[in-house]
Amino acid sequence: MIGSFQFKNLMKTAFRSILKNRMRSFLTSLGIIIGVAAVIVMVGIGEGAQKQIQDELASLGTDVMMVFPGASRFGGVSRGAGSWSPFTLSEVEKIREKATALRALSPVVRAGGQVIGGGKNWSTSTYGVDPEYFVARNWDVALGEIFSTRDVINRKKVAILGKTVADELYPSGNPIGERIRIRNVPFVVIGVLKPKGQSSMGQDQDDIIIAPTNTVMYRLQGHPRIDFLIASARSSAEVDAAQEQLRNILREMRKLQDEDADNFNIRTQADLVETAAETARMLTLLLASIAGVSLVVGGIGIMNIMLVSVTERTREIGIRLSIGARSVDVLTQFVTEAVVLSLIGGAIGIALSFAAAFFVNRLSSLEMIINPGTVVLVCFVCVGVGVFFGWYPARKAASLNPVEALRYE
C-alpha cells in the first residue's frame, strides 16, 4: 500500500540517487536512449514506407475491380468453354441500376491493330469504353476532352490517345483535331490522357487508345462482345462490400443455382495492396527487433549500475532496515530507481527520435511517421526493462541482513 507520502519519498530517493552520479546515470541510460531512438526511427521509417506503398497503390486505384467472363476454377472444377458467357450491354445497364455500392462501371471492348496518323504508324490496343471508365480508373485527359454518353450511343468515331501513342505519332505537336486511322477506320483525336506510367506488372499503361464502347464494338470489331467490365467501389474501404454486391447481382442475373460456381471472375486491387503492406510490415518488424536488441543491452547496463549502487549503499539499506523497512520496501525502492533510470533514457530517446523524424522528412526522400501508439508502447517497454533488469539487484538489496548491512564500511 503506497500513499502519496510514500510515493513522493520513493521518487525523491530515486532522483537523488540518479542525480548524485549524473555522468554515471547518463552513460547507463545511453543504452536505453539509443535503443529507444533506434526502435522508434526504424518503426517510423517502416510505417513511412508502408504509407508510400499504399499511396502509390491508391493512385492506381485501390477501389478498382475488374470482372471477367468465364468459368470460375474454384474447387478445381472448370465447367469448360460451354459455360463461358461474355457480358452484354444490357447486362451492364442492369448492373448499373442495381449496384449501389459502385461509383462507376464501364464495359471494356479491346481491339488490337495498326494505327496510322501524323504520317506514322504504331501498333497498339484500342479500348472501347463508356465515359465512366475514366471515373473508375481515376484517369483524366491532359489535353482536349472526354467523349460523352451520347457519343457512345451514336458510335461517334472519336479517339483519346495515351501519352505513349501521342508521342509516337505526333512527337512535336498537339494531336487534338488530327485525323488518325485505326485499322483503316478514320477517327478524330479529341484528347490526350495524362501519363500513368508502368503498371505493377511492368506494362506501359500509356500505350493505349480509348474510344467509345459502341464505336469499337460495331465499327472496329463488328460484333457486340464485351471483353471485361471495369468498376470502382465508392471507397477503398467498401471494395469488399461492392465486390460481394456485384457478385450477387451477377449470379441473380445469370440465374445461377446455389450449387453452381460463378461463371465470371471479380478481381480487386485489394489483394495486391495486402501483399505489399504485408511485406512492409515484415520489414518494419525486422528492423524493430534489431533495434530492440540495443534495448536489451541498455537493460543490462542498468542492471550493472544498480548492482554497483546496491553495494555502495549497503549502509543506507542497513539504516532503512533498522528503522523498520520490510524487504519489499527496499525492493520497491531499487526497482523504482531502475525504472526511473530507464524511463529517463526512454524520454531522451523519444525526443531524439522526433528530432530524427524532422531531419529525415526534411532532408531525405524517405518518409518517417511517428505513431503515438509506438511511443506509448516504447514507454511501457522502458518500464518493463527497468523492472526486469532492476529486479535482481533490488532482490539482492532486499535480502541483506540488517546487522551486517549496518556494519558495512
Added chain:
Amino acid sequence: MPGIIETKRLTKIYRMGDIELAALRGVDLVIEPGEFVAVMGASGSGKSTLMNLLGCLDEPTSGEYRLDGLDVAALDRDEYADIRNQKIGFVFQGFNLLARTSALENVELPLLYDRARRIDDPLRAARDALERVGLGDRFDHEPNQLSGGEQQRVAIARALVNQPSIVLADEPTGNLDSRTSIEIMEIFQELNGRGITIILVTHEHDIAHYAGRIIEMRDGVIVGDAPVRDRRDAAIDVAALRRSGGEGKAARP
C-alpha cells in the same frame, strides 16, 4: 509488573566456516517498563550482540525472548521489521543518518515504513520530534552541516518519531566530546522521565551513572546487575558546565 523485555537462556552463536563463536551464552534478563538500563562491558563481551537481539535486528540461536508480551522467536522477517518500526527506536554510535538528506527527511524516514499508519501527518510528527531534541531551527540542514551532537539529536528524533516504547542506544556518546555527551544524556533522562524505556550500551562509567540500573557483561553472560545508587542528573551537570564554561552551545568537533 511484567517486564517489557524478558529473555531466558538467550544465546547467539556465529558460525564462520568450522569455527563457532558464542557471542551470547545464556542471558536471562527482565527489564520493566520505564527503566533506564546501562549495559556495560569490554568489547567482545557480547553487549552489542545482546542489543541486536533485543532490537530485533538479529535472531537468537536459542532461548526465549518476549517483547511486550510478544514471543519474538515465532515471528518472521517482515514482523521483525514491523516491531523495529513500531516499538523500538535505535540510536547508534555513528549516528547513521542518510547523507545529503535534510534533518527533517531523516526524521520522517521511519514513518515511510509505518504500515499501521498511526500517524496522520508525517511532516508535523517529524517537526515535533526535532523540536523535542532542541533542533527546531535545523530542519533543512543536512548531516554534514551539523555538529556531532546535533547529528546525534537528529538520530534521537528519528528514533522517537514513531512513538516507540523502547529506545535502544548503542554507544550513543562514543563519537562525542564529554560535554556534548552529557547533553545527549540529558535528552535520554528527559525521555525516560516521560516513561520511555531506555537501554544504553556504553563502556564509560560516567555515562552509565546517568542510568538507573547497570548490567555488566563479560564473555557473553551477565556478571553484574545492580541499581545505581549515586545516580547523576544530567540537567544539573549541564547547568554546572554552562556556568563554568560560559557558552550556551556545545562546541563543534
